[in-house]
Amino acid sequence: MLLSFPNWIIHISSALEWGIAAALLFRYGQIRGRRDIRLFGLAMLPHWCGSFFVLGYHISGDTIPVLLDMSELINVFGSTALLLATLNLLKSTRKVTAEAGYTAAIAAIMIAGKPQSWLGADIFDTILQISSVIYITFLVLLLVLHRRDSTIFSGLTVAGFWFVLVFISVTIFCMYLATQVRGYPTLSHDNLLHGVAESLLSVSNLMIALGAHHKIREYERNHLTGIGG
Numbered sequence: 671m672l673l674s675f676p677n678w679i680i681h682i683s684s685a686l687e688w689g690i691a692a693a694l695l696f697r698y699g700q701i702r703g704r705r706d707i708r709l710f711g712l713a714m715l716p717h718w719c720g721s722f723f724v725l726g727y728h729i730s731g732d733t734i735p736v737l738l739d740m741s742e743l744i745n746v747f748g749s750t751a752l753l754l755a756t757l758n759l760l761k762s763t764r765k766v767t768a769e770a771g772y773t774a775a776i777a778a779i780m781i782a783g784k785p786q787s788w789l790g791a792d793i794f795d796t797i798l799q800i801s802s803v804i805y806i807t808f809l810v811l812l813l814v815l816h817r818r819d820s821t822i823f824s825g826l827t828v829a830g831f832w833f834v835l836v837f838i839s840v841t842i843f844c845m846y847l848a849t850q851v852r853g854y855p856t857l858s859h860d861n862l863l864h865g866v867a868e869s870l871l872s873v874s875n876l877m878i879a880l881g882a883h884h885k886i887r888e889y890e891r892n893h894l895t896g897i898g899g
Contacts, residue, residue: 672728672732673728673864674861674865678728680865680868681728682725684871685718687875687876687878688879689718691714691827691875691878691882692712692715692718693711694879694882694883695707695710695711695827696711696712697886699711701889706755706759706761707822710752710755710756712751712755714752715748716744716747717744717748717749719744720740720745720748723737723740723741724737724738724741727741728858732856732858742797742801745798746797746800746804749801749805749808753804753805753807753811756808756812759815760811760814760815760818763815763818763819809831809832812832823885824881824882824885826877826878826880826881826884827877827881827885829881830875830876830877830878830880830881831878833873833874833877834871836870836874837870837871837873837874840870841857841868844857844860844863845857847863848860848864
């Protein structure tokens with residue numbers, strides 16, 4: 671296996687944190703009696719499943735690329751699920767206008783870039799780009815949702831979802847340094863840079879989980895205060 675023990679700890683903790691965040695958001699929906707928030711927590715599960723394919727890929731010593739391809743494919747469904755769950759939450763605050771959806775799509779394309787044509791492009795690179803556009807559209811609409819109703823998600827949770835973009839950007843830069851500057855075959859062979867990049871995903875997932883935990887505590891505290899009053 672290519673990963674060092676510290677890198678395994680970081681990878682496993684990242685996966686666990688995302689799963690815990692999903693469970694906390696589902697729990698938050700339960701105590702508030704909000705089915706739409708519970709569905710959002712469930713919408714996080716495809717990405718969580720995808721993370722185990724990545725772990726399996728690393729367990730194989732990066733020798734079974736189909737596992738990584740499956741992770742990319744699952745992430746398309748995961749990003750789509752998050753987008754649909756956010757749209758569902760927006761419906762409960764105010765009707766989503768066509769203008770808002772159009773603005774989100776334009777912002778996503780500007781940030782992620784126009785997806786390549788299916789002709790002459792690697793299919794999984796295209797899938798990855800499509801997934802990125804969907805995820806960024808979700809992020810834009812998540813900001814719209816938070817602005818309309820800040821009681822649904824903590825600002826820390828919203829920031830955590832956005833921080834994933836920092837993880838992706840740093841990972842791309844670390845891949846360049848590892849392969850072009852430090853002479854490694856892949857980023858996985860460079861334990862230092864791989865660990866630095868993956869630790870940012872762990873930070874992102876931790877922000878999401880802590881924000882959800884804060885909302886649960888805040889709601890329970892306010893509910894008990896209301897009963898006491």
